[in-house]
Amino acid sequence: MDTPERDKDAALGDDIRLLGRILGDTIRSHEGDFTFDLIESIRKLAVASRRLEDVASRKSLARTLDALTDDQAVVVVRAFSYFSLLANIAEDRHHLRRGRANRRSGAAPLASTLRGLFQDARERGTKQDEALARLSRVRVTPVLTAHPTEVQRKSTLDLQLEISSRLGERDNPDILPEEKTAIDMRLRALVETLWQTRILRAVKLAVRDEIENALSYFGYSFIDVVPRVQAEVEDAVAQLPGDFGRPELPPVLTVGSWVGGDRDGNPFVTADMLEYAFRRQGECIFDHYLAEVHALGAELPLSRTLARVTPALEALAERSPDKSPHRQSEPYRRALTGIYARLASTARSFGLHSEQRSALGEADPYPDAASFLAELDVIDTSLRGHGGGLLADGRLRSLRKAVGAFGFHLATVDLRQNSEIHEEVIAELLREAKVTPGYVTLPEEQRQKILRAELASPRQLRSSFATYSDLTKGELAILETAAAVHRQRGAESIRQYVISKAESVSDMLEVAVLLKEVGLLTPGELPASKLQIVPLFETIRDLRAAPDTMREWFALPEAKSIVKSLGAVQEVMLGYSDSNKDGGYTTSNWELYKAEVALVQVFKQAGTKMRFFHGRGGTVGRGGGPSYEAILAQPPGSVQGELRLTEQGEVIASKYSNRDIGQRNLEALVAATVRAMMDSDPHAKHEDYHVVMDELSATAFKAYRELVYETDGFVDYFRASTPIGEIAELNIGSRPASRKASVRIEDLRAIPWVFSWAQCRVMLPGWFGFGSAVESFxxxxxxxxxxxxxxxxxxxxxxxxxxxxxxxxxxxxxxAVAARYKDLVPDPVLAEAIFSRIRTELDATMRAYFSITGSLGFLESNPTLARSIRNRFPYLDPLNHLQVELIKRFRAGEVDDKVKRGIHLTINGLAAGLRNSG
Structure with missing residues (x-):
């Protein structure tokens, strides 16, 4: 690294050394000198082995690790796992430090920031009316999911957040020596607490736990950051040439969630859990609103004798139940105590428990969030009309933006279920209603005819005289709860019903009939729906069929009417994870791209606005990677302003557990969406490139399928050479690892599939097949x-x-690391046969990459990631080595809790070190 780069990263090195030293002292204090010396010797051998490529050190490291007792192995794993966590904290803090330093120095803003976006807009001469026309169409929604690759507990995450905050305090140039000493002592206390805090969950996560975990990120970042980004967008528009002043834009950011509503393969997501999710979301956002309104009252003691007010504000104050003589001349405070009382009454009407103080009197609840916002607007208008613009631009503006984004629901919760379940429920309803005894056996055309007739009929299929299965009762119960939530919390509370494994129009019509059963769809010749019916196209076959499926859907009068009732917008979800598991990295990427290109034309012909929902996972093998570049890489015309994408697993913590990092990530989503809209030519570009991709994809698909699905013994190799069995036992999610009780790859969920390959450092789902494709080409x-x-x-x-x-x-x-996992396969001939194919394909893929890009090494254009990998890999090697050794012991019959715990700790440590591993 050259000197300027080294100087820029000096503070990072200092932080890592500080935290490493504190961790070392903590280990010495709690585990003794012998254990500390052992861990330190392993660390030195790992560094020499990795960075100096010293063969003697590598052999010595292996001998040392293999000789550890079970108790020693657990302590060593904990030490290296915690070092990875602390290194992550230091790196994230350094990203923020460098960002602030760049801004102070006047460096050009990154294109992925709002500053970069609007600087480009000014340089292009963009006017306010042009920006408003584009931004009024923008609505970006990250959707949090409960998919189980987040192996950290909230307890450890909270400790890490405080460590990060204390590191930030050390950067203060005005810090006094005694203050720095106090911070360092607090850091020591935090690391000591971390060392003595159980890093693994003692019991498997329940849906309630997943709901609470998801809620924590609203406190960490979303509630503060979403309004802040909204305000910065509006401020930036105001700086463009034009006469509009500062606009009041519709929310450019909202937050969605699958937690509590995604029951695909998860029998524990019930009607009670959906109700619980909204109750907890309501308590979270109402506590915020009540606290902010109370704080506003303290900030606005303005007297009527010194500050004029509008008649509307005076009327609002008069309606307040606050009759204290001390506040009779303070109309803003009286108005706010009235608003507080109405909010508290609304919370009680929803059955919410509030942590805030009691209201000063009784008041009618708000009928909806818009009515609450309207009263805040009265205060805003009065302040701005009488010289109080600065007061209005503080807490009040942030609160108004929060209400616009979060309403009374906080996050929009999607409902999701597998099409096979819908089919089973509809078949039972039709059978009991004497419509048809054998719906499941009917061809598609006949199914559609029956379902369309039911949509036209005002009668319900359900009968109080029929006896239904637990499955049907459970599905109808969750829909009844959704309908009640929708009525109470508003249309934004639940907007989407996602259909997994959508393969046909009847899959969509089945959901329409179920929505009709609970009043979420109005029947008739031209039905109207309150929810989007969203097909999820997941497999390669489904992606290829998606354009025809949607074309057939739009041809139905009922579908046209449903789409029209939802603002002439139709949402389609694209599944990255399962398409990758099905067809490999190259083919998945290409089929997703082609499906979008074709769907753009289908939607244009249907005269319907399109919204894509991208089901991206954390790692590249599940559609992950930087979101900014991913959005810009979408086909021309496919980003039309509204965009939704999933945020999953440990990626949620890395993106949204810190306010500043959360803002950077949310800004990137908005900036990328706006930039992608600029390239709105719906005609396919690079058609000659498309021909090349067809060739590459066909060869890559063949290579991938031959290995994964057509090679005898591959399933045995996968299950023996990766910790898939051990991952399935981890308490990291409420959902089973497989959709069915089977060992087939087809039935394994994409998450543990990718997670397993990451643990053993093969990363196969993210590259296999590309090398063969390029060589053949x-x-x-x-x-x-x-x-x-x-x-x-x-x-x-x-x-x-x-x-x-x-x-x-x-x-x-x-x-080299993965080769150790190969030795876990009982059949050495099978192990070598498959491993050699993996090695051959990796060599071909690396040659292909370097020949195409002309790069001399990996990550030349991303020195930050290159530095991160260089720093952390020496500390991952012992974890990999011990994982293999402990799995050997476990599978050989050492099934005591220490060995099992050690394996699970290595899984946790490697996930933390690799970061985007699931």
Whole structure:
């Protein structure tokens, strides 16, 4: 690293050394000198082995680790796991430090920030009316899911957040020596607490726990950051040329959630859990509103004798139940105590428990969040009309933006269920209603005819005289609860019903009939729906069929009417994880792209606005990677302003557990969406590139399918050479690892599939097949083909993003480590046969990457990630080594809790060290 880069990272090195020293002292204090010396010797050997490539150190490290007792192994694993956590904290803090330093120095803002977006807008001469036209269509919604790769407990996460905060305090240039000493003592106390806090959950997560975990991120960042981003967007528009002043835009950011509503494969998500999710979400947001309104009252003691007010504000004050003589001349305070009373009454009407103080009197509840916002607007208008603009721009503005984004529901909760369940429930309802005895056996055309007739009929299928299965009763119960929530909390509380494994129009009509049963869809020849019916196209086959499915859907008069009732918008969800598991990295990426291109045309022909919901996971093998680049790499015309994408697993913590980092990530989503809208030409570009991708995809698909689905013994190899069995036993989620009681890859969920390959450092789902595809292509095309691929990388955002994500996974892949996992396979012949195929394909993929990009090494354009990998890999190697050793012991019959706990701790530590592993 050159000197300027080294100087910029000096503070990071200082923080890592400080935290490492504190951790070391903590270990010495609690575990003794011998254990500390053992861990320190392992650390030195790991660093020499990795960074100096010293063979003797590598052998010595292996001997030392293999000789550890079970108790020693657990302590060593804990030590290296905690070092990874502390290194993550230091790196995140350094990102913020460098960002602030760059701003102070006047450096050009990043394109992924709002400052960068609007600086470009000013340089292009964008006027206010142009910006307003575009931004009024923008609505970006990250959707939190409960998918189980977040292995950290909230207790440890809270400790890490305080450690980060204390590190930030140490950067204060005005800090006094005694203050720095006090901070360092607090850091020691925090690390000591962390060392003595159980890092693994003692029992499996329940849905209630997942709901609470998701809620914590609203306190960490969303409640503060979403209004802040909204305000900054409006302020930036005000700085553009024009006469509009500062606009009041519709929310550009909202937050969604699957936690409590996603019951696909999770029998524990019930009607009670959906009700609980909204009760807790309501308590979270009402506590915030009540606290902010109370604080506003303290901030606005303005006297009528010194400050004029509008008649509307005077009327609002008069309606307040606050009759204290001490506040009779303070109309703003009286208005706010009235608002507080109405809020408290609304919370009680919802059955919510509030942590805030009691209201000063009784008042009618608000009928909806819009009525609450309207009264805040009265205060805002009065302040701004009488010289109080600065007062209005503080807490009041932030509260108004929060109400616009969060309403009375906090997060929009999606409902999701598998189409096979819908089919079973509809079949039972139709059978008991004497409509048809064998719906499941009917062809698609006949199914549609029956379902369309039911949509036209005002009668319900359910009968109080029929006896239904627990499955049907449970599905109808959760829909009844959803309908009640929708009526009480407003249309934004539940907007989407996602259909997993959507393959046909009848899959969508079945959901329409179920919504009708609970009043969420009004029947008739031209029905109207209160929820979006969202097909999720997941497999390669489903993605290829998606355009025809949607074309057929739009051809139905009932579908046209439903779409029209929802603002002429139709949402489609695309599944990255299962398409990758089904067809491999290259084919998944390409089929998703092609499906979007085709769907753009289908929607245009139907005269319908399109909203894509991207089901991206944390790692590249599940559609992960930097969100900003991913959005810009979407096909022209596919980003039309509204965009939803899932945030999953440990990625949620890395993005949203810190306010400043959370703001950077949310800004990137907004900036990317606006920039992608600018390239709105719906006609396919780079058609010659598309031909190349078809060729690459076909070869990659064949290579991937041959290995994963057509090679005898591959399932045995996978289950033996990865910790998939041990991962399935971890208490990290309420959902089973497989959809069915089977060992087939087809039935395994994509999350543990990818997570397992990450643990053993193969990362196979993120690259396998690409090398074979390029080699085959170059055999056919020769040198001209090589130049064409390089041209694609230079000029096509899709291909560049695909290779950028591939590069990140290749940089994290380590077959020297993975070779140890190969030894876990009982059949050495099978192990070598499959491992050699993986090694051959990896070599081909690496050659392909370097030949296309001309790079001399990985991550040349991302020195931050390169530094991160260089710093942390020496500390991951012992975890991998011990994971293999402990799995060997466990599978050999050492089934005591220490061995099992040690394995689970290695899974946790590696996930923390690799970060985007699931």
């Amino acid at each position: 170059l055999v056919r095309r020769g040198p001209a083909g090589q130049e064409l691929l390089s041209e694609m990388w230079r000029s096509w955002p899709f291909f560049r993003a695909m290779l950028s994500n591939l590069e990140m996974l290749l940089a994290k892949t380590d077959l």
